[in-house]
Amino acid sequence: MVRLELFGGFRVTIGTLVVPDEAWHRRKMAALVKLLCLAPRHRLHRDQITAALWPDLAPAAAAANLRKTVHYVRHMLPEQHYETNPIVADGDVLGLPVEHIWVDVVAFRTQVVQARERRDLEAYAAVVELYRDGLLPDDNDEWTTSHRFDLRWDYVAILEEYAGILEAAGLLEDTARVARTLVGLDPLVESAHVCLMRVLALAGRRAEALRQYEVLRRLLHDELGTEPGPEAQRIHAEVLARQVAEPALTSALWERVGTLRMRSGDPRGAVTAYTSALQRSTGPADEARLHRLLASAHLDRLQVAPAEPHLARAEAMTADPAEATRLARLRAEVDCLNGDLDRALHHALRARELASFDGTADDRARAEETIAMVSHVRGDWRRGLDAELRRTGARLDTDAYAGPFDVHQCIGQFHLYSDELATDVEQYARTTLAHATDAGVVRVQAFAWTLLGESLLLREQFDEAAGCLGQGAELHASLGSTSGALPWQRLAEVAVCQRRPDEVGPALRRASAIATVSPTARHVWQRIHATAAFARLERGEPDLAAQSIRAAAAAAARYGGCPTCGALLHPIAAETYAALGDSEPARAHAAAAARIADRFGGSAWRAMASSAAASAALVEGDPRAAAGAFGAAAAAYERVGHTYWARRCDRQAADAASLADVVP
CATH class of the missing domain: 1.25.40.10 (Tetratricopeptide repeat domain)
Structure with a gap:
């Protein structure tokens, strides 16, 4: 196996042998390998390569240079160190021997998908460790710029998610370290400063939190002519008012962490944070509210059993009329999940009635949303x-x-x-x-x-x-x-x-x-990014489509996702990665589409799952299975009246069948 690394600099390892820098005695030798490492499926047409590496030469001269460079790469090391040809050719297309190589950029993107699926600390740590100092930091070639920007964007998004999960888990020193990295990457991103201030305050490091606020204030004033936002100012005021470590301040900050995790679609992290806040609460009103928030976080994960005791405790303790409307709404959600739909509607209507007298505008809106969802489940x-x-x-x-x-x-x-x-x-x-x-x-x-x-x-x-x-x-x-x-x-x-x-x-x-x-x-957000990916895929730009798919994943990690509204995402994502020859994320999106189909059961959901499975089969070299799955998707779309997607899958089935006829 040949290990090709581009993060932090260019390194090639063959087995246990590290290829020395002097082996790349011509600069274009390394450039050719780097270019192929970053290419979709590690393959490029000769004209694309010459345009990137010798843009100012006439086509004939550039082609001659490419032939020489390929020769030098192929004979760079003695044969006993490399059993497979390092540059393979298929007509006018050159590529790397994909079955014998590992590329860190590909591993990074795969691990980003896995980290977001698993949402555990080890997976995020592995992604962050892999990135090191970014893509080829010492290279100034124009063709690396878009890749460098794209990967840096993914890295920043992953760091933000990682910091949130660390914070919710109570790992404050680790959170501060990641937040400092974010601040270093882009000092004008206020959310990173706010995260750092918050965890410093949670850790009792008040002076450092105040200094960080001052750093943020000066930066925004000098660079943008603005002041810090409400969240930064709130934390600053709380720390100033309470210079000693007080449980009430700690509880309030932990509660805010939980709320942030809920907004970012991480109810599991919210449960951890709200539990930390509950352990530090100082009065019955705070305790009742935190029990209600814990119940809400559990229900967001569709978990009734752990939500019930918190909801019952909150109902027994609360004397606040505004809290009563929120508890009635949660009780409606519990009843709905338990299948008692008449009782669920009763509690949802009661929540609306209570909110009209004592609730906030948000309470009234949430009550209306609950009535809509209960009515939907009732049919x-x-x-x-x-x-x-x-x-x-x-x-x-x-x-x-x-x-x-x-x-x-x-x-x-x-x-x-x-x-x-x-x-x-x-x-x-x-x-x-x-x-x-x-x-x-x-x-x-x-x-x-x-x-x-x-x-x-x-x-x-x-x-x-x-x-x-x-x-x-x-x-x-x-x-x-x-x-x-x-x-x-x-x-x-x-x-x-x-x-x-x-x-x-x-x-x-x-x-x-x-x-x-x-x-x-x-x-x-997922719909917007999925549509952007669909557009790029239709234009024959799967590498750009993959950028949109990754942006959709980052949006889901930040805001949460909706399986109904994000319906287009997984089949388009599977098709995108199949076009790039990247089987692992294609399979991951096919599996996600299958889970949604199992949940909803209708023909359209099954069609999307079949379409995604077909794309995964294509990239795994089974066009016959792909043709069958695309055909099943077309039939399912036809049953539900989605004629555009039915015809599109029919064409894909025919293309896969033609490919199956020529594959031995």
Whole structure:
């Protein structure tokens, strides 16, 4: 096995022999190997290589130089040290012998996927250790720049996630070390400074926390002319007010850590942090609230048994009317998970009633979201939404309903992909639109236009779909709310399907701008990145598509994910990595698609799982199995009326079958 390392500098190890620097007696020898290490499947056409290594030479001269360089690499070492040809040729394509090499950049990207799947400390530590000082830090070749930036972005995202997991686990010194690394990488990233301040305060190192705030304050003032944000100022004020280590301060900070972990889609880390806060709480009100937060974190993981005692304790202890509405909502979630749907609806409605008197705007919004989800599980979501339109009317256009209607859009996705519900989504959307127009409720009109456009998109009625989605986006914008990312994302999808690449970027930028401030970011970011990957894949740019897939994973690690709203991600990701010849992440995404199909069971979910499995089979050299899986995906898509994806899978099945005919 040949070990090829590019992080921290270029090193080649063959077995136990480290190739000395003097063996690369010509600079272009090493450059050729580096270039192939970074290429998709470690293969490039000769013209691509000469364009990168000899951009200023005439084609004939560059080709001659390439032939000489290949010769030098092939004869760099005595034969007894290298049994396999180091540069292999397939016509005009040159490559590395993939079955005999290990490349640290490939291992890094694979381990990033594994760390996010497992979310354990050892996996993150392995990724961080592998990166060292970045990609080829001493090289200035133009072709390394995009790779270096891409890998650095992945590294920063992994460090942020690693710091969050370490912090939630109470490993404060390790968290501070990682946070300092983040600050060193980009001193103007305020979140890294805030994390470092917080863990220093948690560790009782108040003076250091104050100094870090001052470092941040000076940087922002000198470089950007701004002041630190609210979170940094809050921690600074708390530390100033309590120079001695007080349990109340520690409990409050641990509670904040738990809340941050919940927002980033890490309820397991939140449980650890909230438990630490509970152990340091100083009064019954704090204790009751922390029991409620622990119950919420367990329920976010769909774990009723560990949530029950915390919820019961909070119910017994609380005397705060605002807390009562939150507890009623959690009780509705427990009942829903236990299958007692009538009781769940009773508690959800009670939560809304209590919130109307004593809750905050967020409490009222969360109660509405819970009613929507319970109604969805009961099978009467559509009737419930109609009743809500009649009951609430124009009040639905207030900002308080922006979050709940993002949840309604999420439930609408389930209807679009469900066998028994998809057939009449278009009619339901048209009926809802008529009712909302009569009532003059803009938010419901925006919802209905978007759902109608989505239904038409999946059936290949692209022009009408674009018109409906455009109307939905316009109405969302008129509300001035933080919702409305979905119609823009779907407009980008229409542009990809119609092969209008110039329209994809602007639509995704509009969607991203809304997602940045959306309270329900977990529902939209994965869709946005998946659509970007889909567009790049359709343009024949799988390496760029992989960047979007990795960005989707980073977004899920930061904001959490939604299996319904992220439906497109896994089959596109598996196809992307298959195009790159990277079997491990292709299999990982195929497995994720299969888990979602097992959870929801409908034809569309099974189609996505079959499509992802087909891509994994292709990269593993089994085109016959791939053809069968693509065919199964096409049939499943056809059953649910998704004709665009059915035809696309039919073409992929035919391509795989043709390949199977020529493979011995």
